[in-house]
Amino acid sequence: MKEWHIIHECDTENGIPTQWSKEINHPKYGQYVWIELTYNNTYDVVANDTVLKNCKSLASAKRWVSSNL
Numbered sequence: 001m002k003e004w005h006i007i008h009e010c011d012t013e014n015g016i017p018t019q020w021s022k023e024i025n026h027p028k029y030g031q032y033v034w035i036e037l038t039y040n041n042t043y044d045v046v047a048n049d050t051v052l053k054n055c056k057s058l059a060s061a062k063r064w065v066s067s068n069l
Helices: 058-068
Strands: 019-026 030-037 043-047 050-055
Touching (some): 030 058
């Protein structure tokens, strides 16, 4: 299974990560999936420029990807 990678180019000024990526090679959703920290401190699961799921925590977003993609 591929690992999650922090996209450091998207970190806040204080160095807090706001985006993670993982290679999935999914036939419908493409090669990569991203998790993005939103303005209201929830996490969007994004593939092909579409939000697939909004989760309350990073851990739940990663679990959703593992279960659904």
